[in-house]
Amino acid sequence: MPRYHSPLGTSYSQEEKKGILELAQKYNVFIVEDDYLADFEQNSKSDPIYSYDDFTHVIYLKSYSKIIFPGLRIGIAVIPEKLIETFSQYKRILDIDSSMLSQAALEIYIKNGMFERHKEKMKATYYSRANCLISALGKNQKECNQTFFQYTPIKNIAFHTYIELNEQISCEKVIQRLKSKSIIVDGTTNNYLRSFIAKDSILKLNISNVEEEYIEDGISQIMKQIF
Template sequence: MHRYLLLLNELESLIESGQWKDGEKLPSIRTLADRYACSNSTIIRALAELEHRHMIYSVPKSGYYVVKSAYAPSLKPSGVINFAASSPDPDIFPYLDFQHCINKAIDTYRNDLFIYGTPQGLPSLIQVIQKQFRDYQVFTQPSRIFITSGVQQALAILAAIPFPNQKTKVVIEQPSYHLLIEYLETHQIPAIGIERTARGIDWDELERIFRCENVKFFYTMPRFHSPLGTSYTKQEKLALLELARKYDVYIVEDDHMADFEEDSKADPLFAYDQSARVIYLKSYAKILLPGLRVGVAVIPEELSRAFTQYKRLMDIDTSMFSQAALEIYIKSGMFERHRHKIRSCYAKRSRLLAASIQQHFGHRFPGIVSACEVKQPMIHTHIMLNERISLSPIITRLKKDGVLLEPIEKHYLKHFPKRNLLKLNVSNVKETDIETGIAKLADAIGDSLERSGLRISYGMS
């Protein structure tokens, strides 16, 4: 990341966090240059951008000052602690940056916006994504990259098209992406569930399914599984690829949380694939906004013709407007700046989440509830309760206390045995609210345990 963008993020953070108060005069350009070991011109450029964003203002012959009340409202507790929502925090969204990209897209592609594009996507965006994907260790040709209306559309197409292995069934982790589950059941596509827990999956059972069932593809979230929050190890990824090769099964890898990875050695399944078995999916919904509706699918050559045909019949092409804005956003360096900022923010929240669970469950129920060591910005996780504890009264009570939680039923196939799990997601919870929300959750579960005389376990499903 460019030094200028890192500096801009740091100065912006000082204002947003309140370390530089409303109306406070900023240190001099020379002082900032010494503090951050950069040139005066870099400081001036960063200050000019902050002024453009209306975060600071300049006074001739005096210096720069923080604009009053620019960010104070977003720092206050919201009154509702929403552990159910998984969308990005609107307070972190780069409105000014993206507004600029939208305006630039209209100017740059004004003619293209009034005609239909191609089912594969905007060619210039595909070139940009090909380059960006190298950072994710996804090396591929432009001909294999398809722009879709979110990952959900790519999954719908893959579930519908015939595969070279001429098989028909879909294997899906349980729990998993609820909209794919709903799609499979609505369209009566044969689906087989395999349980995934904090410990992983039963590899012997997966091999049995691959060997005995007519499996078209296996849908998986190897990295930061939603809603569990867990990831596969390199050894598990290699084992999965070997099973896919051995039994002629394709792997659909949903890497929707790739932008939050901090471990440079944690590569996607796609990076280890030697037999063109992995179909790689990437969404921009978690880091930008769901309304953008831009996803990316890397499709094996033998599937590209069918994928193109089905996509063309489904929507002709993905929104040119969204594609053009995203292209400019990535090319300008704004995406990389935002990714660094949101990853840092979510890392703080994930550490607070883990610490709060350890504090309120570990002390209250020693040896029963344990907090996972946070090595990644894991913004979602789960708590498992004894099957005899009813979640409904707990969720209802917490809602009255301003804490929103969501049960996990919709993340399971209808006839698959369901664990008694609660999802916890902090992407929309302020840092100041996390500990309060977990404390209220612990009290509610504690009261339920006292009435039932049962125990719970955390992260050991």
């Protein structure tokens, strides 16, 4: 994933993406690049790893489901030439054929400009939510003087972000107290192998399904439970 990683919300820099590609070329392996959030990108110069390749080492995947609606079930796969025949064989075995009706509807939607208008509207909505989240976290961090938590602002759209709690604060207890108030957040336990004991105290936040009017109050409630 080149951008908006789950659960921390980070994205690769241009240097990091080029470095990953160089490793793939050096060891002659393929990169499967899942760029399903590409349409939400605010920086027009933030290109995927695929754009730096010579069409030999990157399998580029992109979805329309996130920007339009999940039920559309249409995506794009750009395959290196030496894999096209094998890929086509497996695809025919798995699903026989793609939905021609859905593809035709999407083509019309794109060609008449409706997709571009919808995309810009969605980007603006999420960008506004992200700014609201960043503002609320920055305000609370300043007020508590970083005693209880630290927050590192993330550029562009913050689908996912996180705060680092003071090591003396129990992340699990905070999560349970918030759950009793119908505020759902999560820690990082499920992001590690069961055999690995996570030492970090990170609280993951996600506002992709939260209306902007509830974000600031939600952050205030989270801060109250931390303090």
